[in-house]
Amino acid sequence: MTGEFERIRRIVEVLGAQAYGIGDDCAVLAPGPGQLVASTDASVGGIHFRLDWIGHREAGWRAAAAALSDLAAEGAAPAALLAAVGVPASASDAELVAVMQGVGDAASSAGAVVAGGDLTGGPTWSVTITVLGWAERPVTRAGARPGDGLWVTGRLGAARAALAAWRHGDQPAAEAREAFAHPVPRIEAGQWLAAHAAGAMIDLSDGLGGDARHLAESSGVAIDIELGRVPRSPACDEEARRLGVPPEQFAAEGGEDYELLATLPPEFGADDAASFARECRLALTRVGTVRYGQGVRASLAGRPLSLAGYEHFR
């Protein structure tokens, strides 16, 4: 193991143009248009990822993508990220470089640079990413209004399917593995939705049930979800069947899909969703409705179904 400063030098060298201005006390960034939008997100080995399931580069990508997903959910344009990495004493320089390559790949895929960070020792791998972006009209969780439609991007349940397979000692299906190891933050989708009058938005890290609850609480509204409408990945259905859980429930309770959940005005319809799909190359599906009241009511084939939350904290 080499020292801290030599490791930083090597990371900056490998990141090349993905890094910007590393090596000073602070990153210095020109202001962008609108408001500054910032979020911090920690990924801890053994809790958020396991290195016997995914590789070091994937762990770095996943940590950065999860943080960038928060910018997507605000409708923001990413500018930069800072990476604080806790490195166990047993780690090699090559492993650390791989983690940071994953971070750099995720940053540049989202139009952001790696502008700084901090390396420390630690009992386990941890990758804490702070993302910085700009938004002319940041979309919070608090703007849902009764009558709005509830919409979701992409398809749900694949990341949970991967976790379920690993936990049973199996290899997940390729699609499920990819969803867990290489989630794509929905940056373009978030900006599109912000520009098309999204009232409230959140990214699906705690699962559709849990995140709809956050959105309903922040907005002071009730949310009805029709689980039959929720788009699911094929991998999700397969894994749910094996576990004897209705696939609709499996998908809605799974976390870490990093799709976006947004409320849109009542007049937003199928034609608008088709425009979104064409421009963002991603499905946008209506899965429910915002109502007066509080709480989340999910139903499947007309019958109520209670959704468990998904807490990462252990």
Place this chain on the structure above:
Amino acid sequence: MTGEFERIRRIVEVLGAQAYGIGDDCAVLAPGPGQLVASTDASVGGIHFRLDWIGHREAGWRAAAAALSDLAAEGAAPAALLAAVGVPASASDAELVAVMQGVGDAASSAGAVVAGGDLTGGPTWSVTITVLGWAERPVTRAGARPGDGLWVTGRLGAARAALAAWRHGDQPAAEAREAFAHPVPRIEAGQWLAAHAAGAMIDLSDGLGGDARHLAESSGVAIDIELGRVPRSPACDEEARRLGVPPEQFAAEGGEDYELLATLPPEFGADDAASFARECRLALTRVGTVRYGQGVRASLAGRPLSLAGYEHFR
């Protein structure tokens, strides 16, 4: 132990006006004047602090102060911080709240709000703070010019004296303990120096020897330090004597003082330093000179003395 969301609710309640906008995917902040300045800094239990040495609230303060010190070294005005806290399973809610109270105290002492964060489980306490601020004229490490004077704020060596005492199983002197447990980021001093033509600036986290080296490398210059001029805390002298190390060397090799090291134009003199002392209620002492060349040459009573670096990384 309660769940993640209940813990966040409790923290927001206790922080009161020190917190701002917590609970969304992102913090949303109005842009300030000048450039955005950002830095992230991890404090890990057992590496950067020990909870048998300092309390939970002190650990939170210290983690936030260390990060805010990076803003000070850029001459920036702090605006907000984000706190990613890794909480061991054995931790109580009261301990977590105390850590965050320390973070909140440090933030508000520097004119910043706690604008967001992330709670995760982890094998040990860790507090990763990202600070955000604004600077009209950010001062990097790269602007030192031959002929400039090298100046340091405050007095050095007390934090190292505290560490040395604890490591020998003793209680540190009150001044030394305070320096380690409750460092004060030199925000006002940093802004004053930036406004008075500081060419380069860095905060002393790696020790005078190590940080002068960073500054010399970034600026492409050599730095001469007269160790006899370096202002020392009384606690430093006492501990150095006990260890049989020249106190001048002990102070210059100690890390984590969080004072500022700045280069100022040749014409900056004693009268200017007196103005600084009056306005910032802090000493400013000339300890060396910037030269053509490279590397750091320290001398004590006219004889060269090689300074060891101070690497936190273990």
